[in-house]
Amino acid sequence: MSHIHIPDGVLPLWLWAGGWAVTLVAVALAGHLSSRADMRRKVPLLGVVSALMLVAMSSEIVPIAYHINLTVVAGVLLGPFLSAIAAFVVAVVLAMLGHGGVTVIGLNTLIVTAEMVLGWALFHSLVRALGRGRVRLSAAAATLVTLAITTTALVGIVWLGGEAATARETGALDPEQLRFENPLSSGVFSVGLFSSDEDHGQGEEAGEAEHAEETAGLSIGRFATVVYTLGPIGWVIEALVTALVLGYVARVRPTLVFVGALAEHRRSIPGDEAGGL
Amino acid sequence: MDIGAIDASATLGRSWLHAASPVAKLVAFALVLAAVIVNWNVLVVGSMTLLLAAAVASAGLKSRLAFGLAAYPALFALVFALASAPDAMTGTVIVLKAASAGLAAVIVALTTPYPQVFAPLQRVVPSIVGDAMLMTYRSTFLLLEKFSNLLTAVRLRSGVSARQPVRAGRATAQALGGLLLYSFDLSQRDYDIMRLRGYQDRIRAKPARSERPLADVAVVAFAVLALATSALWRLRADALNPYSWLVPIVPAFVLLAAIVFGRRGDR
Numbered sequence: 001m002s003h004i005h006i007p008d009g010v011l012p013l014w015l016w017a018g019g020w021a022v023t024l025v026a027v028a029l030a031g032h033l034s035s036r037a038d039m040r041r042k043v044p045l046l047g048v049v050s051a052l053m054l055v056a057m058s059s060e061i062v063p064i065a066y067h068i069n070l071t072v073v074a075g076v077l078l079g080p081f082l083s084a085i086a087a088f089v090v091a092v093v094l095a096m097l098g099h100g101g102v103t104v105i106g107l108n109t110l111i112v113t114a115e116m117v118l119g120w121a122l123f124h125s126l127v128r129a130l131g132r133g134r135v136r137l138s139a140a141a142a143t144l145v146t147l148a149i150t151t152t153a154l155v156g157i158v159w160l161g162g163e164a165a166t167a168r169e170t171g172a173l174d175p176e177q178l179r180f181e182n183p184l185s186s187g188v189f190s191v192g193l194f195s196s197d198e199d200h201g202q203g204e205e206a207g208e209a210e211h212a213e214e215t216a217g218l219s220i221g222r223f224a225t226v227v228y229t230l231g232p233i234g235w236v237i238e239a240l241v242t243a244l245v246l247g248y249v250a251r252v253r254p255t256l257v258f259v260g261a262l263a264e265h266r267r268s269i270p271g272d273e274a275g276g277l
Numbered sequence: 278m279d280i281g282a283i284d285a286s287a288t289l290g291r292s293w294l295h296a297a298s299p300v301a302k303l304v305a306f307a308l309v310l311a312a313v314i315v316n317w318n319v320l321v322v323g324s325m326t327l328l329l330a331a332a333v334a335s336a337g338l339k340s341r342l343a344f345g346l347a348a349y350p351a352l353f354a355l356v357f358a359l360a361s362a363p364d365a366m367t368g369t370v371i372v373l374k375a376a377s378a379g380l381a382a383v384i385v386a387l388t389t390p391y392p393q394v395f396a397p398l399q400r401v402v403p404s405i406v407g408d409a410m411l412m413t414y415r416s417t418f419l420l421l422e423k424f425s426n427l428l429t430a431v432r433l434r435s436g437v438s439a440r441q442p443v444r445a446g447r448a449t450a451q452a453l454g455g456l457l458l459y460s461f462d463l464s465q466r467d468y469d470i471m472r473l474r475g476y477q478d479r480i481r482a483k484p485a486r487s488e489r490p491l492a493d494v495a496v497v498a499f500a501v502l503a504l505a506t507s508a509l510w511r512l513r514a515d516a517l518n519p520y521s522w523l524v525p526i527v528p529a530f531v532l533l534a535a536i537v538f539g540r541r542g543d544r
Contacts, residue, residue: 007354007375009314031403043405044467047412048420048460054280054413055420056453073457089409093417096394097283097386098346098379102310158361223361241450248454256461 008101011161019106023088026113030084046082049074050089057094072143072242075116076123077256083116084109107157111150118146123246132258135250140243147235155227159220280417282342286387292336294384297496298487299393302385308500309381312507313374319366320521321510322373325503327528329380332499334535338387343380350379392482404479411480416463423459427452 056070075083091108094100100108119142126138250257287295294302309325316322333343354375355368362368385394391414399407431448471480487493506524510517 008378044464050413051416226360244450
């Protein structure tokens, strides 16, 4: 499902702050592990793979109006440690362009990282089981399973947030409460701020509003139904594109797919598109 | 998502928002975000959208670009709201929250060059993450141009059309594969160039100083006002909600004034 398109302020504080905390620990750990000299040369690689995901997210497949994510492709190429960093970078850049909330950067990073790492693990397991001749099948199956799992994780996150939303007092406006009169004459600013609601004869209204707030919450059942109805269409498209892209790269430069971008560094000779294999 | 237009606006613009320091804009962005987060009153959140629209108009930013970018998260929020909101009012607030937060982020992006946005972040994240952010932005332009050229070539050579979705999909995916290989070669060349120029541990982006301190004060003051209003209406919702209709009046006038003076300035 790649990234959560939930606006800022919808999920409860403990959930998104928790996502941020786990993400910062994961990124710090990945950053520490990648501080070795042989990893420094992967900074440009990290940049281009992250950029590739951004380009894919901003380009629709002709003629189907759907944006792909290439998370499994990026995971296969980068491996687990660099995947966490790439996911964080992509989530930050998307948030700074208004594409996704800032508070959900942590949760987005975790979802995208899970997608990349799961995709990487499943793809390599399937290639080992089915053989290198079945790259497309392995890639498609890995993508489908990965997206099904991460979509369920997304529904789980909304379920956690929705349950919390039902319990908290939100201060939402009830249109029936609106009073189109001068607030100074009714003393709201001089008395209302520092005295109880009953002084203004609003006790009943406040009680009703409170009751409405207690019963209001995100409808997880409806959300899950929509996600699991529309989601599989996206999974199939993403699986097909991932299979075609990885199949193409496996034909042209197999080491990238089977060994990964962190393999022993080797320059490709211009004109030798097979990478010397 | 036209990243080229965003970068052109950020680097070539000369408005009062461009003149404010990146740190002030990021602080203001955080405050507006907090204001969006704490309040669930549709009129208060809607007022923040109006105030941000006024900022867009007063700075003379391209309205189609700014509102188009902000509409993207709002559209996804609409889907989320339709799928999960318990009533129309909550759904409207969810969409307005997305529009406000998106618009705030877009204003920062359209008025601040990307390296300056990430310069403060570079200080707190591991060096590899900070470097990767800068490299990602640079690479995005190169890859977008390359991908656009590749798609043109694919259209010309294989006649991609809506009538042949399988063929179109395969051609597009192979173009992406080609782009992937190109990006790997690009990363190798980049690393060689960076080493030659002395890259060892970190790419340093020097934070820009404010060109107009008054603009810094104005940006932060507006954001503090938004947060104070939002927090006050949340803390004293029972007493203040009946008078919520008062809140949008000020931003509406500010927006009107920004549009009028903005048009006069264009003449």
